[in-house]
Amino acid sequence: xxxxxxxxxxxxxxxxxxxxxxxxxxxxxxxxxxxxxxxxxxxxxxxxxxxxxxxxxxxxxxxxxxxxxxxxxxxxxxxxxxxxxxxxxxxxxxxxxxxxxxxxxxxxxxxxxxxxxxxxxxxxxxxxxxxxxxxxxxxxxxxxxxxxxxxxxxxxxxxxxxxxxxxxxxxxxxxxxxxxxxxxxxxxxxxxxxxxxxxxxxxxxxxxxxxxxxxxxxxxxxxxxxxxxxxxxxxxxxxxxxxxxxxxxxxxxxxxxxxxxx
Numbered sequence: 001x002x003x004x005x006x007x008x009x010x011x012x013x014x015x016x017x018x019x020x021x022x023x024x025x026x027x028x029x030x031x032x033x034x035x036x037x038x039x040x041x042x043x044x045x046x047x048x049x050x051x052x053x054x055x056x057x058x059x060x061x062x063x064x065x066x067x068x069x070x071x072x073x074x075x076x077x078x079x080x081x082x083x084x085x086x087x088x089x090x091x092x093x094x095x096x097x098x099x100x101x102x103x104x105x106x107x108x109x110x111x112x113x114x115x116x117x118x119x120x121x122x123x124x125x126x127x128x129x130x131x132x133x134x135x136x137x138x139x140x141x142x143x144x145x146x147x148x149x150x151x152x153x154x155x156x157x158x159x160x161x162x163x164x165x166x167x168x169x170x171x172x173x174x175x176x177x178x179x180x181x182x183x184x185x186x187x188x189x190x191x192x193x194x195x196x197x198x199x200x201x202x203x204x205x206x207x208x209x210x211x212x213x214x215x216x217x218x219x220x221x222x223x224x225x226x227x228x229x230x231x232x233x234x235x236x237x238x239x240x241x242x243x244x245x246x247x248x249x250x251x252x253x254x255x256x257x258x259x260x261x262x
Contacts, residue, residue, distance in 0.1 A: 033071060040066040043259040048081050051177065051198055052219025052241035053206050055105070057084030058248025065107075073114035075125075079107045083131075102133030111145075120150045127162070141169045156183045164202070175202025190226040194237070207243030210250045217242035223255075231260045 041064060047054050048061035055061075065079030083103055111125015124146035131139040147160030158181040166174050179198035186193065197220045200206065207214040223237025240252035 035071050037069050038066065039069070039262065040064070041259055041261040043257055045255060045257040047253060047255045048083070049239050049253075049255055051200060051204065051206070052221070052239055052250070053209055054249050054253075055081070055083050055101075058253070059084060069113075073112045074110075075113065076110040078109070081105045100135050101131045101139045102135070104132055106130045106132055116148070120148065123147045123149070123160075139169050141167045143175075154184050154187070157181070164204075170203050173203045175200065175204045177202075177204070190228070191224055192226070193224045194222070196221045205243075206241035206250050210244040210246055212243060214243065225257075231262055233259050233261070235259070 043063045044060060045063060046060050047058055048056035048063065061082045063079070063081040065077060067075055067077035069075035081104070083101055083105055107127055107129055109125055109127040111123065113121060113123040116122050125144070127143045127145055129139070129141055129143065134140075141164055143162050143164040145160065145162040147158055149156065149158040151157070159179075160181075161176070161178045163177075164170060164175045166172050177198060177200050179196065181194065181196050183192050183194045185191070197218065199216070199218050201216050203215060205215045205217040206219060207217045219239070219241045221237045221239040223235060225233055225235035227233045235257045237255050237257075238252070239255055241250050243250055245251045
């Protein structure tokens with residue numbers, strides 16, 4: 001899954017570290033890996049960008065997630081981020097004011113990942129976007145996803161897609177998102193350079209969200225990250241989208257992120 005089925009979702013599924021409390025004996029070296037693994041991360045980012053569009057109003061966001069995976073390849077998890085909720089409005093015309101999304105996004109997901117062939121990995125599942133303090137679940141929706149990843153020389157490549165079918169929270173419309181990622185580790189350094197390009201066809205397209213009638217559009221990013229100390233890593237990326245440039249929403253920007261992974 002990073003900064004992406006979303007740029008930000010794929011990055012949240014990081015491998016956990018095992019700590020040995022006693023010296024390793026010969027039998028330990030041949031012990032099978034644990035059936036269940038738990039990984040977690042917490043991050044502070046200067047701007048929560050979802051497929052290029054800011055969901056934190058251009059302000060910093062606190063994020064974190066946890067994933068429980070089984071040796072069979074099946075996994076479940078959750079990920080959350082703070083949001084910019086926007087000004088309350090009377091959505092039902094009944095004098096009860098609220099916001100569609102509230103101040104928090106809570107994602108719930110489950111799926112399976114495993115090797116199709118040596119060096120080629122499939123990952124697929126279902127993601128549910130939930131907004132706990134939003135207005136009557138108007139922003140909640142489901143989105144199945146799938147990706148294939150592999151390595152070519154020093155580059156790690158991923159191609160993926162996510163499709164949200166017609167749902168009330170999407171205006172009874174649908175949305176297709178396809179993307180490609182590349183990550184290249186620089187030899188003998190802690191640095192990795194990354195690139196991403198995504199294409200949206202549907203109601204979540206950046207130009208449509210910016211107020212045009214165009215329901216198609218690209219988002220892209222290029223950046224670098226590095227492990228700085230133990231579980232801590234830092235990253236910086238330049239992010240842009242198609243369509244009108246709205247400050248703190250669909251404008252091009254540079255985003256920095258500090259992440260601790262466990």
